[in-house]
Amino acid sequence: MSSTLPLAAALRLGRPSDIWFKPALSVVAAVAPPNLILLALGRLDLAMYTMAGSLCALYAHNRPYAARARVLARVVLGMTGGLAVALLAASLTTSAVVLVAVGALLAAAQKVLCDATRLGPPAHVVLTFISSASLFVPQSLGQVPGHLGLALATGAWAWLIGMAPGLARPHGPERRATAHALNAAAAHAAAHAATDGADDGHARTRAASAAAVHAAWQTLLSARAGETRRALERLVVRAEIALAAPADTDPTRLRDWARELRGTGPVPHPDDLVDDDELLGLDAELATAGPSLWRRLGPLTPIAVRTVLGCALAGYVSLALGVGRPYWALVTAASLYQANVTLTWSRGVQRVVGNLVGVLAFAVLVPLAHLTQAALVLVCLALNFGAEALISRNYWLGSVCVTPMALLITEFAQIQDPGRLITERLVDTLVGAVVGFGAAVAVTNRRAGDRLGAALTAVERSREHTARLLAEPSPAPGPLDSARRSLTAALVDLRAAADAASGEWWQRALPEERVVTAEQSGHRTLAATVRRQGLLLDRDVNVRAEDVRR
Numbered sequence: 282m283s284s285t286l287p288l289a290a291a292l293r294l295g296r297p298s299d300i301w302f303k304p305a306l307s308v309v310a311a312v313a314p315p316n317l318i319l320l321a322l323g324r325l326d327l328a329m330y331t332m333a334g335s336l337c338a339l340y341a342h343n344r345p346y347a348a349r350a351r352v353l354a355r356v357v358l359g360m361t362g363g364l365a366v367a368l369l370a371a372s373l374t375t376s377a378v379v380l381v382a383v384g385a386l387l388a389a390a391q392k393v394l395c396d397a398t399r400l401g402p403p404a405h406v407v408l409t410f411i412s413s414a415s416l417f418v419p420q421s422l423g424q425v426p427g428h429l430g431l432a433l434a435t436g437a438w439a440w441l442i443g444m445a446p447g448l449a450r451p452h453g454p455e456r457r458a459t460a461h462a463l464n465a466a467a468a469h470a471a472a473h474a475a476t477d478g479a480d481d482g483h484a485r486t487r488a489a490s491a492a493a494v495h496a497a498w499q500t501l502l503s504a505r506a507g508e509t510r511r512a513l514e515r516l517v518v519r520a521e522i523a524l525a526a527p528a529d530t531d532p533t534r535l536r537d538w539a540r541e542l543r544g545t546g547p548v549p550h551p552d553d554l555v556d557d558d559e560l561l562g563l564d565a566e567l568a569t570a571g572p573s574l575w576r577r578l579g580p581l582t583p584i585a586v587r588t589v590l591g592c593a594l595a596g597y598v599s600l601a602l603g604v605g606r607p608y609w610a611l612v613t614a615a616s617l618y619q620a621n622v623t624l625t626w627s628r629g630v631q632r633v634v635g636n637l638v639g640v641l642a643f644a645v646l647v648p649l650a651h652l653t654q655a656a657l658v659l660v661c662l663a664l665n666f667g668a669e670a671l672i673s674r675n676y677w678l679g680s681v682c683v684t685p686m687a688l689l690i691t692e693f694a695q696i697q698d699p700g701r702l703i704t705e706r707l708v709d710t711l712v713g714a715v716v717g718f719g720a721a722v723a724v725t726n727r728r729a730g731d732r733l734g735a736a737l738t739a740v741e742r743s744r745e746h747t748a749r750l751l752a753e754p755s756p757a758p759g760p761l762d763s764a765r766r767s768l769t770a771a772l773v774d775l776r777a778a779a780d781a782a783s784g785e786w787w788q789r790a791l792p793e794e795r796v797v798t799a800e801q802s803g804h805r806t807l808a809a810t811v812r813r814q815g816l817l818l819d820r821d822v823n824v825r826a827e828d829v830r831r
Contacts, residue, residue, distance in 0.1 A: 304338070308335070309662055325654060329415060334436030335435045337443075346444060357440060363408050367413070372422045372425060385589050385593035389585045389589040391408045392615065459497050462493040463519070465490040468489070472485075473486075484800075488776045491773050521769065525808045583728055614717030618721065629714045632713075733791065740771045747768050748809075
């Protein structure tokens with residue numbers, strides 16, 4: 282791990298997400314009707330359970346609608362399952378010690394399942410917030426079925442909200458993923474030209490381009506088959522070609538294609554695109570199962586231990602300090618854990634800064650929210666929108682809205698003392714951040730090095746397999762294209778594994794030279810496959826022997 286932990290970099294603002302408005306508008310559309318109905322009925326005390334289902338609208342906005350339908354349904358069931366465990370525990374015991382333990386175990390399960398299934402943001406944090414908060418709401422067994430019914434009903438409404446944009450733009454997620462791959466490939470080609478091909482000068486853009494191309498293929502593989510998907514696949518092939526042979530690429534043309542993918546116009550079909558031979562391996566990949574869920578869970582064991590230990594200790598320290606809501610410390614700790622200790626530190630800094638500014642925002646907003654219950658609901662809706670609009674720029678900026686929103690939600694049942702809420706939130710934030718990070722340092726993740734070794738082996742084997750196909754006099758286009766995509770995916774996994782391992786504490790010496798060599802030789806082999814397949818129509822298409830050997 283780096284000898285210094287970043288501070289300023291953790292707070293630096295990035296560009297907003299291309300679709301920041303989608304989760305922001307979706308969560309308002311999912312939360313507003315149930316809350317307004319409860320307001321009309323005078324039962325805002327039930328908002329915790331309706332919010333559980335409504336917040337599912339935050340998920341899966343980058344997935345094609347066929348896949349989104351499945352993922353959103355699983356999120357709703359997962360949210361309801363976590364809520365059920367929490368409500369049952371709350372109805373069976375009032376022991377805060379037991380409830381914190383249940384919350385820590387739930388947080389760890391939610392963390393590893395979200396990571397293993399690659400759910401994507403907001404991942405486990407929202408699930409853990411709902412289940413942890415529900416643990417400390419007075420409950421009886423007879424109330425549990427009704428409260429779960431509210432969560433399922435609003436979860437079904439959130440599912441409809443998530444699927445609704447597909448009526449107007451049914452291929453929107455696939456088009457965005459393809460456009461992102463084209464733009465990333467254009468940036469790589471431009472960087473390659475600016476650095477005259479120096480490896481250290483464009484390694485960052487090469488990794489970003491490879492990740493974008495791989496993500497685009499994964500998106501298309503989960504989309505419905507049809508002419509639109511096939512046309513997008515041809516464009517992703519062009520992005521893949523640019524990744525493999527940036528010197529032979531015109532960045533402007535890639536950006537023009539990406540621009541044409543906005544909106545609902547026809548998918549561009551450039552005249553120089555080759556036929557479908559280079560896509561023959563794609564259908565076979567649809568039938569190829571990836572690693573089993575159990576195999577993906579294995580490497581996450583240290584993260585699970587960190588989460589259990591950090592959340593439990595944070596909750597118990599909070600209880601020892603006399604804080605009435607230890608779940609805030611528990612959720613803070615759960616929100617920290619990232620791929621390695623360095624990233625966990627950054628998230629801790631973001632969480633603390635965002636919460637500190639957020640409690641100031643709460644102090645400013647609470648007089649307005651206390652005017653009427655309608656004002657309370659409307660302020661929370663505005664904060665919901667603000668959180669999702671800002672969080673893609675930096676986690677701390679979104680937390681500025683999340684913190685007052687979470688505090689105001691506790692007042693749906695009854696108005697509380699703002700000073701006490703602020704004090705408890707500040708104490709729990711600091712306790713959760715300090716104790717949670719301490720657990721991350723205490724539980725070393727030696728498996729990060731093992732994962733890096735496995736990723737290196739996968740790249741080397743994939744490169745050798747591709748090189749053997751290239752050595753054949755007339756390799757079939759389907760297997761060679763499939764091998765090219767497999768090598769790209771292996772290179773993406775290697776870069777992710779190397780980044781994760783380099784940010785870990787107490788890690789054995791990393792094979793940095795071997796990683797650099799594997800990446801360089803892998804990308805040379807990718808370039809050789811492009812030339813061998815004749816995908817560069819306006820340049821030399823001969824395969825250079827040294828590209829295959831190295």
